[in-house]
Amino acid sequence: MASAAEQLASNLNFSTFAKAEDLKKRLWFTLAALLVYRLGTHIPLPGLNPEAYAQAFRGQANGILGLFNMFAGGAVERMAIFALGIMPYISASIIVQLMTSVVPSLEALKKEGEAGRKIINQYTRYGTVLLGTLQAYGIAVGLESGAGLVVDPGWFFRVSTVITLLGGTMFLMWLGEQITSRGIGNGISLIIFAGIAAGLPKALAGTLELGRTGALSTTLILTVVIVAILVIALIVFVERAQRRLLIQYPKRQVGNRMFQGDTSHLPLKLNTAGVIPAIFASSLLLLPATAAGFTNSTNLPGWATTIISSLQHGQPLFMLFYGLLIAFFAFFYTAIVFNPKDTADNLKKHGGFIPGIRPGERTAEYIDYVLTRITVVGAIYLVFVCILPETLIARTGIPLALGGTSLLIVVSVTLDTVAQIQGHLIAQQYEGLIKKSKLRGGKRGR
Numbered sequence: 018m019a020s021a022a023e024q025l026a027s028n029l030n031f032s033t034f035a036k037a038e039d040l041k042k043r044l045w046f047t048l049a050a051l052l053v054y055r056l057g058t059h060i061p062l063p064g065l066n067p068e069a070y071a072q073a074f075r076g077q078a079n080g081i082l083g084l085f086n087m088f089a090g091g092a093v094e095r096m097a098i099f100a101l102g103i104m105p106y107i108s109a110s111i112i113v114q115l116m117t118s119v120v121p122s123l124e125a126l127k128k129e130g131e132a133g134r135k136i137i138n139q140y141t142r143y144g145t146v147l148l149g150t151l152q153a154y155g156i157a158v159g160l161e162s163g164a165g166l167v168v169d170p171g172w173f174f175r176v177s178t179v180i181t182l183l184g185g186t187m188f189l190m191w192l193g194e195q196i197t198s199r200g201i202g203n204g205i206s207l208i209i210f211a212g213i214a215a216g217l218p219k220a221l222a223g224t225l226e227l228g229r230t231g232a233l234s235t236t237l238i239l240t241v242v243i244v245a246i247l248v249i250a251l252i253v254f255v256e257r258a259q260r261r262l263l264i265q266y267p268k269r270q271v272g273n274r275m276f277q278g279d280t281s282h283l284p285l286k287l288n289t290a291g292v293i294p295a296i297f298a299s300s301l302l303l304l305p306a307t308a309a310g311f312t313n314s315t316n317l318p319g320w321a322t323t324i325i326s327s328l329q330h331g332q333p334l335f336m337l338f339y340g341l342l343i344a345f346f347a348f349f350y351t352a353i354v355f356n357p358k359d360t361a362d363n364l365k366k367h368g369g370f371i372p373g374i375r376p377g378e379r380t381a382e383y384i385d386y387v388l389t390r391i392t393v394v395g396a397i398y399l400v401f402v403c404i405l406p407e408t409l410i411a412r413t414g415i416p417l418a419l420g421g422t423s424l425l426i427v428v429s430v431t432l433d434t435v436a437q438i439q440g441h442l443i444a445q446q447y448e449g450l451i452k453k454s455k456l457r458g459g460k461r462g463r
Contacts, residue, residue: 201437
C-alpha cells in the first residue's frame with residue numbers, strides 16, 4: 018500500500034489538479050475565509066481615539082503586546098474587532114489538554130473516542146468564552162486607564178468592548194472550524210499563519226529601505242537572507258523527521274488458513290511539542306516588561322529596573338532564560354501530549370510488540386527512553402531556531418518579521434497544508450484509477 022501511494026504521489030501533475038473539482042472548491046473557500054479574517058483586522062473598536070492609541074502602542078510594541086499583535090495579524094496595533102485573535106481558544110485548548118492528564122474524568126473522556134472528543138471540544142469552547150471575557154475586560158480597563166485613549170470612559174464602553182472583542186474571537190473560532198471542515202488545512206493554524214504572513218511585505222519593504230539609505234549593507238542583507246533559507250530548510254527537515262520503532266504482530270489463524278504476521282512502525286516525531294514551548298517562553302519573558310510599561314517606572318526599585326532592562330530583547334539574560342524556558346516546556350509539553358504507558362497498552366491490546374522488548378511495562382519504559390532522547394535533540398533544535406533570529410536582530414538591527422516562533426508556525430502550517438493538498442490529489446487520482454478499472458472490467462464482461 019505504501020509503495021502504491023508513493024507511485025501515485027510521483028504521478029501527480031497539473032492535469033490531476035485541474036480535474037480535482039472538490040479540491041478547487043476547498044481552496045477557494047479557504048482563501049475567501051482568510052480574506053474575511055483580514056478585513057476584520059482593519060475594523061476598529063468603537064469609542065477609541067486612534068491617534069492617542071497608536072502613540073501608546075508604539076511605546077509597548079516590544080512587549081507582550083507586540084507578540085499578540087504578530088499572532089493577531091496587526092489587529093492589536095489597530096485595536097480592531099479581532100484584536101483578541103484566536104489566542105483565547107489556543108490557551109483554552111492547552112489548558113484543557115493539560116487537565117486531561119491530571120483530571121480522571123477528563124482522561125476517561127479522552128479515551129472514549131469521538132463522543133469524548135466532542136465533549137472535550139465543548140469544554141474548550143466554554144473555556145474560550147471565559148478567557149476571552151476576562152481578557153476583553155482587562156483590555157477595556159487598560160484602555161480607560163490611558164490618558165485620552167477612550168472618548169467616553171464608563172461601563173458602556175467596557176460592556177461594548179467585551180461584547181465586540183469576545184464576538185470577534187468566537188467568530189474566528191467558528192471560521193477556523195469551517196476552514197477545517199470545508200476548506201484545506203487546519204483552520205486555526207491557517208488564521209495564525211495569515212496574520213503572521215500579512216506582516217511580511219511591510220518588514221521586507223522596511224529592510225530594503227534601510228539598504229537603500231545605506232543603514233544596512235547589501236552584504237549583510239544577503240547574508241541574512243541566506244541564513245533564513247538555511248533555517249527554513251532545517252525546520253522542514255526536523256519537522257518531518259521521525260524515529261520509527263519497529264512493531265511486529267504475531268501470526269494469526271483464521272479458519273484453516275494461517276496468515277503471516279504483519280510489521281508496522283510507531284513514528285515518534287523529533288519535535289513532539291511543536292511550537293508551544295516557544296509561545297510559552299515568549300509570553301512569560303515578556304510579562305515583566307509589559308507590566309512595567311503600564312506602571313510608573315520612576316516608582317520601581319533599582320533592582321527591579323535592572324532586572325526588567327536585562328530581560329529586554331537581545332540582552333544576554335533574556336537569551337539565557339529564553340533558551341532554558343524553551344527546553345523546559347519542550348520536555349513538559351511532550352510528557353503531556355504523549356503517554357508511553359497508554360501507547361504500550363494499546364500495542365499489547367492489539368497483539369503488537371517491539372522486537373526484543375517484553376510487552377506492557379517494559380515496552381512503556383523503552384518508548385519513554387527513546388522519546389526522552391529524541392526530545393533532547395528537539396529541544397536543542399527549538400532553542401537554536403528561536404535564539405538565532407533574536408541574535409540577528411540584536412546584532413544587526415534588521416527588523417526581522419519572522420522570529421523563531423513565527424517562523425516555526427509559518428513553515429509547519431505550510432508543510433501541513435501542502436501535505437493535505439497532496440492527499441486530496443492522490444485520492445482524486447486513485448478514484449480515477451478505480452473508475453477506469455471498473456469500466457475495463459465491464460467491457461470485458463460484455
